[in-house]
Amino acid sequence: MTSSKCEAEIRPYNGRPTVFIDGEPHPLPGFNPNPRGTDRIFERAADYFFQHKLGVYIIHAPIDPFWQGDDIYDTPQGYDPQYFGVDESAEYALAGDPDAYLMVRFTPSPPTSWKALHLNEYALTEAVTTPGSPSLASDLFWEVMARVSTTIVQYCESRPWADRLMGYTNFHVTEGTHMPVDLGWLYDHNPVMVTRWRTFLQAKYHTEEALQNAYGDEALTFDTMQVPRDPLRGAVPDVTNMLYWQPAQQNQGLRDYLELQRDLWHKRFQQICAAMEDGVDRRVVFLYDALKQTQQGWNLGAFFHEKISWSPAYAEVMAGSGHISVAPLLDTPGCDGLMTPLDYQARGIGGVCEAEGIADSVVLRGKYYFAEMDQRTVPLGEIDYGTPRNDREFAALTWRNFATAWTRGFNAYLFDIGGGFYDTDARHDIIGRQIEMIKDSLHWPHENMPGIAMIIDDTAVLETNGSGNFLNEAVMWEQKMGIARCGVPFRIYLFDDLLLDDFPDHRVYYFPNLFRVDEERLEVLKNKVFRDGHVVVWGPGSGISDGQQISTASATALTGFEFDLMPVNTQRRIVLTNFDHSITQDLDPAAIIGGPLAYGPILFPTDGLDLGMAWTKWQCNQVGLAVKTFGKGAAGDQDGKVIQGEGDYAAVFTTAVPLPADLWRGISRYAGAHVYCDDNEVVLADNSLVAMHSMKSGAKRLALPGNHKVTDLITGEYFGDVTDLITFELNAPETRVFLLEAPES
Secondary structure, three states, X not given: OOOOOOOEEEEEEOOEEEEEEOOEEXXXXXXXXXXXXXHHHHHHXXXXXXXXXXXXXXXXXXXXXXXXXXXXXXXXXXXOOOEOOHHHHHHHHHHHOOOOEEEEEEOOOOOHHHHHHOHHHEOOOOOOOOOOOEOOOOHHHHHHHHHHHHHHHHHHHOOHHHHHEEEEEEOOHHHHXXXXXXXXXXXXXXXXXXXXXXXXXXXXXXXHHHHHHHHOOOOOOXXXXXXXXXXXXXXXXXXXXXXOEOOHHHHHHHHHHHHHHHHHHHHHHHHHHHHHHHOOOOOOEEEEOOOOHHHXXXXXXXXXXXXXXXXXXXXXXXXHOOOOOOHHHHHOOOOOEEOOEEOOOOOOOOOOOOEOOOHHHHHHOOOEEEEEEOOOOOOXXXXXXXXXXXXXXXXXXHHHHHHHHHHHOOEEEEEOOOOOOOOOHHHHHHHHHHHHHHHHHOOOOOOOOOOEEEEEOOOHHHHEOOEOHHHHHHHHHHHHOOHHHOOOOEEEXXXXXXXXXXXXXXXXXXXXXXXXXXXXXXXXXXHHOOEOOEEEEEOOOOOXXXXXXXXXXXXXXXHOOOEEEEOOOEEEEEEEOOOOOOOOOOOOOOOEEEEEEEEOOEEEEOOOEEEEEEEOOOOOOOEEXXXXXXXXXXXXHHOOOOOOOEOOEEEEEEOXXXXXXXXXXXXXXXXXXXXXXXXXXXXXXXXXEEEEEEOOOEEEEEEEEEEEEEEEOOOOOEEEEEEEEEEEEEOOOEEEEEEEEOOOO
């Protein structure tokens, strides 16, 4: 290895994690060309991007040339002639853009030749099928995958172009999720998993008496314990009557199995990080496609597969893939951050841009998040959900996506997965300006504005029947509907992030799935959340479990509300009945919260101030939305002044989700948050930028938190040196992005 290779690492710069190469910060505008060489697909796409002088090209290292059967090759043994190999890709990119850097990505899924030899290492469903992925319990597969990962890195390090190679991304198998769970099969019955299961139980319970007590079955022994079968795949009447939130003895098998998958996934993630690190003798950046906690409730198979229908009760994908308690994994040696796609759902025109990976936690922890913007275009991608239908929509979408990255402190690159998505002069006029702004973004200070924090508990599924349906509504769709359109910036964090000393202050804290309460968690909340005039929004099952039992007592201990409980699954809607409170005074009387999804038990708040009545069952004439003050209450209770005191806050409890944008805006104002826009538009902001994405033309207003010098980032138009209000005409579909700077003295 030569001494001329670059050294790359992540350091903070202007408030955001930044790639430093040989001691200098780089904004890294990037492009990932399709590796197909037929019809000059790779070359034509790259030729268009060369004019922009990029920071990095993300290139593919195909797996099969390095791995066939049980053999791993130090040098690739022939490429599919339809595709560029990693050498061809590197050489072509650097020939056209010699000052750029390279990042190599690969997906170490086993070749068919390995599967043919080792079908016994694959996950086995209760229907005795093997849907495409090796078992998480297969040491053989994961050891081979680690060796292949090291081998590819070592090969790339040996190449003449390695002096421009600043990092690698390992996309894992099925991009970090577990394919059987993606397809609705939670439990793995492969004998290697059964052995792991029994070993896990023995380590956890120590004695068969403890095992029997936990499961409520005196006949159980360690040697005869079988991996559970999934009750969500049972008869419709049985699944219908299966309560979503469950006590430990009722779902102990699920809890234990998910904890085993957690342990296995943590081991595998750490194993692959170590393998990547073993391939280098210098500092480079290692990223991974995994840890997609913002996707809790993801019905991945039903969304992406044309012939799979949406199930009324499907296994939660992230927990079933072992993605539980993942915060410590971000500190694993050999992990510098994540590279995942942007979420594909609701990403089209008029929608929102959200990361699949837990981007805000990554940035908070000083790691790098590099978002794959697989932005499809017509005609190649015209049948795909969210594809822009013309160049105006393409501009609106991509500016929105980049503005999301800039205001959240991460980076994004364009990915030409189809081959030819961006190969027009008109699109490159748009892309060229965006790349200029990515380069400029290095100099923009980044600081979060105190707004709304969605706090996700990635252990939450342990308190449930294992289904993902509720989390799809409360986590995934809440991100895309009300919160994203209320005119207040929001961020998404893990509960464990609250333990960090530098966790940023927000005015509203939303807990969609904090189902379990204990003294340790309460102490964290008292120190970070229950104070300073904040407003806490509690989702429908908040505190319903103490880890063993389902009760109102634990819900009261967490939320401070008293409750009635009805042990039944039911649809939930809320009609607003009190418009005198500042939270609801600007809402339309026609606003109805909730929808047709049935889950239970139901918690009805019985104290606090009633804001709305629940529409659930005949026997339940109960409140569905209530607010309660503690200490001196919220900032809105003190004429908008932010209260500096422990125990001074207010809380809102809701029996139904998702919440409308107008309600989120009312809650935010009550908490003392700055509201940029009252018109239910998609608004993005940090201290240096504010952006609006809209499908409705007309006069628009963005109120700023203080006076700023304002410049239109896209056109360069100057809006004034001292202003706290931006007024402009928006010609939909359009995204407008404004740079905010300190006024000139």
